[in-house]
Amino acid sequence: MSRPRLSFEFFPPRSLDASFRLWETVRELAPLDPAFVSVTYGAGGTTRQLTHEAVTTIGSHYWVSVAAHLTCVEASREETMAIVDGYAKAGVREIVALRGDAPQGTDRFTPHADGFASSVELIEAIAARGDMQVRVGAYPEPHPDSADTAADVAWLKRKIDAGASSAITQFFFEADTFFRFRDACADAGITAPIIPGILPIQSWEGAKRFAARCGTAVPAGLDEAFATARRDGREQLLATAICAELCDALIEGGVEDLHFYTLNRPEMTRDVCAALGILAAPRLEAVA
Template sequence: MTAPKISFEFFPPKSLQASFRLWDCVSTLAPLAPEWVSVTYGAGGTTRELTREAVGALGKEFNLRVAGHLTCVDASRAETLEVARGFRKAGVEDIVALRGDPPKGADGFTAHPDGFANSVELIEALAGEGFKVRVGCYPDTHPEAASADADIAWLKRKIDAGASEAISQFFFDADSFLRFRDRCAAAGIDAPIVPGLLPIENWEKTSRFAKACGAHIPTELAEAFDRAVRDDRADLLAIAQAAELADTLVCEGVEHLHFYTLNRPELTRDVCAALGVVPQVGLSQVA
């Protein structure tokens, strides 16, 4: 079986210690030769400048193709496009375009009076600027979607607006993704749908996050992690669970896997090794 293509998501550091952690994470994973990597954008645009700095540094120092995240939250159209053009000045031509989470404490998303009303408007503008645009999608259905069909219809609007690829929210059941992929194809979506995988570094935090974003947690998985945490073998289970999930997807024809690293490289590295993705000869940790 051919090893899959891979990509990684990182988040920008908010402290000196976090900067060292990001550097160590990228140093560990860059030799695996990812197709590209992305850097997230904090809720409410709180890491706007940090994201710009991080995408520039990763591209320059590690010779990686980097995608900057960009959202519609709390910024005018002009301000948002200024950030995008700042990415370009840093050598970045790829953007992950998202509506974005509302600022902390807000009841829900409210568009800026002079901003983009939704992700479709943002995608159209970025595609018009010549960026390669990737978007998010939700195998277990976005919690704000009226229905699963409405969620897929919205994804098609994003692809039709100029996005070239979709990256899924993390999930724990391969069948959830495979059914979603089939329904996307039936809806006329022909852009690649890349599954997003989250090796579980902390079960308690992951389960809270999953509930917040609508990712289904199989009962047997929750019970297995409860036991593993008690027995101090949660990392072993995390590697086995993510590797099995990834292997099932690859056997079903998936060619590219996207890993949410949480700036913690060890689990992602070990899962990749289980899939036959190993450091490339001649690739040093820092370019």
């Protein structure tokens, strides 16, 4: 079994304690030699400056490529492309282009009057620059705003045709969910890499809330398994085993890339990688 390429998602810190946790997570996981890491962007652009600071700091202090998340929410085209310009000047060469979730207090995405109406328009504008690699989101189970998986596949095809070079999926619990989606994408003529998104289960209750929010199916029996493991003090062991088994099945099925949603906590991701035989190679951080 060959070693998969790794990537990790972080979110920008909103407090001093959160900042310490982010940098500890980066220090722990960077030695696993990821192909890239990404930094999320809050709903409605609420973390715009924090995201920029996290992206540029990681990029200047570590040896990893950093992809900055960018959305269409509550910003004009001019404002959005000014953010891209700022990243380019800071040496960032990758963007994860997303439509974005509806701002807090609203139940649906509404384009800004002078903004991009969809992720496809945003991708086209970034790709036209010629100096950015664009990654996009993909949904192996129907997006909450989508009619079905066929519609999600068709929309992903539009995003790839608009200039995206690869896609990162929403998390899922079963390898067959990804394989069915991958096959449907291939049948639709999508040849760009589709990277499975992996959520190490830091908290089972938290994972279920995430799943309900994004339409991810929860396999029967996991509730009972985690209840039993909690009683026996083996919840973390079970979570690690479930995630490692999922990753192993994906790799056996030909997957060459794994993208981990770390939630700014390195332990579970590190332990899953260790279970797969992927160990850290110590390196020196760059000195500011």
